Amino acid sequence: MNHSGLTRDQLLDVYYHLRLTRSLEERIGILYRQGKIFGGVYLSTGQEAVSVGAAYALGPGDIIVPSHRDMGAHLLRGIQPREILAQYLGRLGGLSRGRDGNVHYGDIQRGDVAFISPMADGIPVATGVALALKRQGKGRVAMTWFGDGASSRGDFHEGINLAAVLRVPVVFVCNNNQYAYSTPLSRQTRVPDIAARAGGYGIAGTIAEGNDVLAVYEAAKEAVERARRGEGPSLIECKTMRMRGHSEHDDASYVPRQLLEEWRAKDPIQGFEARLREWRILDESEEARITKRMAEELEAAVAWAEASPFPEGKDVEQGVYST
Amino acid sequence: MNHSGLTRDQLLDVYYHLRLTRSLEERIGILYRQGKIFGGVYLSTGQEAVSVGAAYALGPGDIIVPSHRDMGAHLLRGIQPREILAQYLGRLGGLSRGRDGNVHYGDIQRGDVAFISPMADGIPVATGVALALKRQGKGRVAMTWFGDGASSRGDFHEGINLAAVLRVPVVFVCNNNQYAYSTPLSRQTRVPDIAARAGGYGIAGTIAEGNDVLAVYEAAKEAVERARRGEGPSLIECKTMRMRGHSEHDDASYVPRQLLEEWRAKDPIQGFEARLREWRILDESEEARITKRMAEELEAAVAWAEASPFPEGKDVEQGVYST
Amino acid sequence: MPEITYIEAIRQALWEEMERDERVFLVGEDIGVYGGAFKITLGFLEKFGEDRVIDTPIAESAIVGSAVGAALMGLRPVVEMQFSDFIACAFDQIVNMAAKFHYRMGNSVPLVIRGPSGGGVHGGPFHSQNPEGWFVHVPGLKVVAPSSPYDAKGLLKAAIRDPDPVIYFEHKYLYRRIKGKVPDEDFTVPIGKAEVKREGADLSVITYGAMVHQAFEAANRLSAKGIEVEILDLRTLLPLDREAILGTARKTGKVVIVHEATRTGGVGGEVAAIIAEGAFDRLDGPILRVTAPDTPVPFTAPLEEAFLPNADKIVAAAQRLAAY
Amino acid sequence: MPEITYIEAIRQALWEEMERDERVFLVGEDIGVYGGAFKITLGFLEKFGEDRVIDTPIAESAIVGSAVGAALMGLRPVVEMQFSDFIACAFDQIVNMAAKFHYRMGNSVPLVIRGPSGGGVHGGPFHSQNPEGWFVHVPGLKVVAPSSPYDAKGLLKAAIRDPDPVIYFEHKYLYRRIKGKVPDEDFTVPIGKAEVKREGADLSVITYGAMVHQAFEAANRLSAKGIEVEILDLRTLLPLDREAILGTARKTGKVVIVHEATRTGGVGGEVAAIIAEGAFDRLDGPILRVTAPDTPVPFTAPLEEAFLPNADKIVAAAQRLAAY
Ligand SMILES: Cc1ncc(C[n+]2csc(CCOP(=O)(O)OP(=O)(O)O)c2C)c(N)n1
Ligand SMILES: Cc1ncc(C[n+]2csc(CCOP(=O)(O)OP(=O)(O)O)c2C)c(N)n1
Ligand SMILES: [Mg+2]
């Protein structure tokens, strides 16, 4: 059995990470509504496949530069749910030790460059990561994600063009979820496809069904291999839909309900689940096992995170510089 | 007689402005070598048709946002050679009254927005000018120029995309002279045609022979009319070659001599001259008349500029604010 | 006079200026359909239409650049930064294009850039910054930072009517937390004028923005201890009101400068320098600063609390100085 | 010790650091084939190859952003801004990405951004700026501005070896105009340490960069009039050397701060504030500043001359203060 070149265990691993992403995010949403989490809560509900599918195409030495809806990619890099929860809760156990909040995390040691807020700023950074990887000559690649909204910023243009000129091994993944906060794609750009820009940089551009995790995986795999072969950067646009508000405070009433209904029917987890069942990789007992395992893991993670101490005010000035 | 929809007088006017641009710039080069002009001297020698041809497509109410090799456009807007000379000489008679130097000039009253150094910064400004013109509803348009090098900057991307989304009447003219300072186009971008980017913004893109003033004019005319009709922005790429150093201090030894030879054969003024002769619009006596007129005008302009006083040091703090 | 919130004052100023002058228009991200991240412009699109309430792509540099172009053509753009932190993305257009135009060419650039700044809402390093210090070092700009609903409304109207580029920093912590009397009739607060918000003979606190409220709390506590604090609210940070700064320094002889922005290179240094040069002979003690430390704005509550200046820290500094 | 120019000192520092540490690489516009607008890196491409001398498109923001990425991967990028004025185009990446990374995540960003700044060469508003003031207000950055060939070489080496982002402003007026002794053997000048460049008992001039030379000229003239000036060259602007600043202020009791950058919001304000807080009891007169006025840098000679601080202006201020 072999689908998209993935083994049964790998397919289940992909499924697990999709589920884990959704569950962990749901848990975070609950903590937010319980008043335990402050500030922005940006979820990837309904578009998990973009992050999981693309990141699954990477190998251990590769480096990711995720954006704010890429929990799936972080998890695949080995970031633990408890660390993410502690991050949201502002605890020392969080990846920024309380210094930064919510989605602004990563861990260089695990090949994960922490996100910063200004949209698209990660794009040139990924180019630079790839520049360093290219010099090592070991075929390692960088991958970065960004939204349809981020694609309007100057750093998108400068970063991709620079990568193209230097022919560095980097994969640019656009999560086109059709909205940037309240701004629909039609107000972000006149073109329906962000991938159309690839031609203007002389790099490969593809469009993938963003809610089909294997389609995303395949597109990413191809781009990663191209990068490993020294053939430079690629741009992959994943068509998806933001199914929740921009952040959890936002009811997204500006999004036509029908659009949401259409996309709800294309839910990436349900879709993948159905295929796994069809392929007899997943059955009810396996699914129940995963559900149970995840619920237990998450409860333990929440408990760990809530037990993690807050940093102390007296340490506020520490760590601005390396020495 | 009618070529590209231009009358005999108009064709001679185009010719005159090409010649005037070259002569005035040559005069500035001489003043520079005489030590009378300090700082950068960026000439458009050999690529005058890009600026003259495109600007000739504009009407009196239109607004230009030129770059640093667009003397032709300035002259067509009614900027006087003597004002430009006084600008270079740092005199009160210059368009910035000595506050700014060389190519950093314009005059809003004559529909000419002054250039500033950071490459591509004029692009969003032109978008905003066009936004204002659109609101007036009188069919006026904005036109801006920039180099192949400038096309790598974030402001190129943001400014053009914003113009496309807002569908404002603006024409973006890329002077692709194949070098940005010492950087060849191949190191600026992987694509041979900057116009290829138009598709990524959903706007019209064309390539024009930049050394054929009528080809540039025709492409610009079409874009201007499209803008006047409310059909939004266009990107015109004019293929040309920078025939001198980046600035007059630069011997451009990094440019292959053969490339220069090839392009010297395509000189835009000689080429146009030949056609005007063929069409019997220009003969030797007419040409001699123009040469003489220009020489006289320029001598008078230099004299005027050199007689223009310097600003006084005591006024240095004046004019930072409107009031 | 009705009592309104700080955020309502900003809304009213925008609304009334748009009604008064049709050259005024708004441009920014999510300001139209959505009414802005803080809902300040909710209902504006319906009232003033798409030509005057312009939703843009995420492109701060082009937003500002295009606003400069429109301003040069005689319009009066008011740019919203969704968070003032993102003004860094438009830095070049602000400092090189907008700020220098008048000096170079003699043309006015009537442009306002406004946005929420400041901490205290667990926004973390990228949604809490106080970027005013950078812009105070840019000749050609004006910079204002109101502390009250009255000033918020009056300064925003003044900014919109001003012929030059004005950066208007509104403090998001104050948005819905403070209320104040604001007259119904049209008024402006002049740019360039500070205001003594509390008279006092013993010591001056020179501050602006959210810290004015901390200064008031400190002053009340200090008053109970017999120290009468004068509070000078700078309101405009560029150009600074030298006369008012020197006036209060000369009056009390003791000055504590307070700002939420980080210490080094902040506005406080400039204020201290003005005093150390122009009122040296009347000083009875060192000039103290109470500011945030030199770090990014931390996210988590205990760190952010330690980061932010507050009444306690002002009281401590004032007591030290009073005892000098 | 050989005498070399300021620009040669910079070139040597780059060359030697690239030889010493193969993680060091250069990135910028026209630095390879052309050797840089000021020819500092001429011959580097031939010696170190395309992987380590990287010509880029015109994209300051991406240049800095990519340098951050490379730095996070353990390389040591040295970015050249063709002119420091264009650093405004990379502002967001510098202040939000590079400067905050270590505080947030604990990872070092060993990055140097260098470029020619300053006036006196008829560069006009966009090729003459002194942007250091902005960056001094950015926690997480270090900022240096050498005045001599020795410091230029030693500070650049220190900057390249430093684990944190350092902005290195070299003054283009000094490039070929000054020479100084620089040892052959490897050395660094520590970041964060000012230096007394001339001892004097009567009055302190605290300055940096090109103005150190004007201060020397002024000191010589003042010495003839019986006023002995101490010159403190700050060298590093962030972090400032508080101890050295307070030391000279306490020693002479009279301070003139001099910088070429425009006055309001400049580094001088911060220095004045440090002194007015930490050495108030030892001051015998107001703290004066001699700086450029608050305008863009004008192009034409008479305006630029009036704009730039110089020995005459320093002498005038010092005499006023000495007589206080
Ligand atoms: C430069 C910048 N401007 C504005 C913002 C505020 N902001 C945060 S997320 C967002 C929308 C992002 O949309 P998109 O890139 O499509 O990503 P999505 O949230 O849809 O995944 C905006 C405007 C920002 N973070 N950065
Ligand atoms: C943002 C920015 N970076 C660097 C420079 C320095 N510089 C001035 S002109 C130039 C090359 C411009 O090339 P191009 O845009 O092709 O125009 P051309 O000179 O060829 O007409 C450079 C790098 C600048 N002016 N602005
Ligand atoms: Mg989106």
Ligand SMILES: [Mg+2]
């Ligand atoms: Mg060019």
